[in-house]
Amino acid sequence: MKKINVAVNGYGVIGKRVAEAVALQKDMELVGIGDVAADWRIKTAAQKYAVFANTEEGHRAMVNQKIEVAGDLNDLLDAADVVVDCAPKKFGAQNAEKYRQAGVKFIVQGGEKHETTGHSFSAENNYTLAIGRDATRVVSCNTTSIVRTLSALKRAGLLNKARGTLLRRATDPWESHKNGIMNTLVPEPEIPSHQGPDAQSVDPNLDVVTAAVKVPQTLSHLHYWTVQLTKEASKDEVLEAFGSSTRTAFINMSDDLSANNAVKELMLDLGRPHGDMYEVAIWKDMLKVEGDELYYAYLVDNQAIVIPETIDAIRALTGIESDPAKSIKKTNRSLGIRQRFI
């Protein structure tokens, strides 16, 4: 079987995880990573991967830091069938032009606009629509969780409308000495916040409104949802609906998984790389159905949840797997994704 050659451009919190995940796929080959920095992160990358310098300045910095440089961005793109752009927000749109000129298929992350690719991706929702396209956009962590959970309710014929409050982690842990917030709560200035409309870029028929607030912790996002169901339903019906997503796992307060630090520790104890949680973790015993109203809360690991989606997006764009369920299964197995943690 011919393997797909994958380049990762931008080696930050998402890029490094995509690189690791690509390296685990039997049908993919990681040809290298591109970046412009020359700090500890890139030195670590150079121990494992071929490193390409995206700019001349970056090249000089890498040489100064004794990092072996495999080539420039053109060399990286020459070697790739598809490039996954994980550059900081907004750079993806600039890079997209270069990818198009080089004739390489590409994936951007959720920080970019839908218009950059014209398609927004969520594996369990619209994999087939991405097959054979030149480019797609894997929606953001929060949006991925929204589409994943609400699509599950929709498939079961239960979803009327959903209203959510999102507690967003302040910043990523590795840079919390730079961008952290202390002892405060920072609401997004507008309701609805952008995640609701963003979910509609994947599924325009979702009736979803979100409000969001930044909180002073770094471990994960936490969502609270109120859903108007299409009819009165039992808790079991709802649990079964969520269970139809293979990337949704249930956790329980009664297991003392009563805060996001405990869940993070569980992921580390399970031996997950970086303690990553790819699944949406829904509190099963907290979840409540009253008549035709449903209430629940879940955790989103903002650094990890989009990784399996990105792997599936690679298969969809390149067409090496036309069956969404098969791609999802391969990805889930390679990353150890499961619906029960304990």
Add this chain to the structure above:
Amino acid sequence: MKKINVAVNGYGVIGKRVAEAVALQKDMELVGIGDVAADWRIKTAAQKYAVFANTEEGHRAMVNQKIEVAGDLNDLLDAADVVVDCAPKKFGAQNAEKYRQAGVKFIVQGGEKHETTGHSFSAENNYTLAIGRDATRVVSCNTTSIVRTLSALKRAGLLNKARGTLLRRATDPWESHKNGIMNTLVPEPEIPSHQGPDAQSVDPNLDVVTAAVKVPQTLSHLHYWTVQLTKEASKDEVLEAFGSSTRTAFINMSDDLSANNAVKELMLDLGRPHGDMYEVAIWKDMLKVEGDELYYAYLVDNQAIVIPETIDAIRALTGIESDPAKSIKKTNRSLGIRQRFI
């Protein structure tokens, strides 16, 4: 005019504020405060108020610390027409028996059960029902904010049902070295959380469901609400409804009041004692009405919001003012409560 003699039993974050507020009322006399501790807090109290020792052990500790002791709990109750119990959660129920035996009217705080007094108080909602009673319970900070805001929508005929997500401050600032949480989010194990049912102890007809989560900051609570209105309404109609509560103030993101630390600093700049905010502060420019749905967020100063309610409860229990509006006006003026901060 005969002044009402008021005792404050328990000199913590609520007790000290009640004492200060009572001292500001022309129709009340603070006869003293009771406590069992002998630390810096009580030493400060002794500079301003007569201090009574609730236990023999407390008495000895105070004498050891050279705090002048005015008497025991019986002496304090003898001097009082009404006692405001601000002892830690659950002690109020024990103390209630002593107050009854002493034949003194009393007020407990929201940490106690409704059953302890048989009446739960919120000034703008049910002042008149408390007139002449022996005892009432001022509902908690979160519940006060819920009853205050939802009653305003109800008076305007706009409220159908309300669903809220509450971000609770981790602990009170003065003891955040003891009970703080760091870099985590701690959801209440059950939905609904207790605040929704508690609001119904004041107004059984409110259709309200809450979920709550503790967040690692100490400045205030933050609520996000989704309200199903009885009909399509304009933003102006909703603002007018909220404006009918004299203890609800609007703030704006556009004034850079974009996080709760900024609002706290504003209160300090306004010269409020302890930087207290007695009002529910609703973000006006964030508030959104879409058809018959209303979305908004507001801040609750958990240490301050119940203080004016407690002052009004004193007037209601003792019957020195039978008109709720007049009591509320007196209280508001004495504390500088206003509907616009800037």
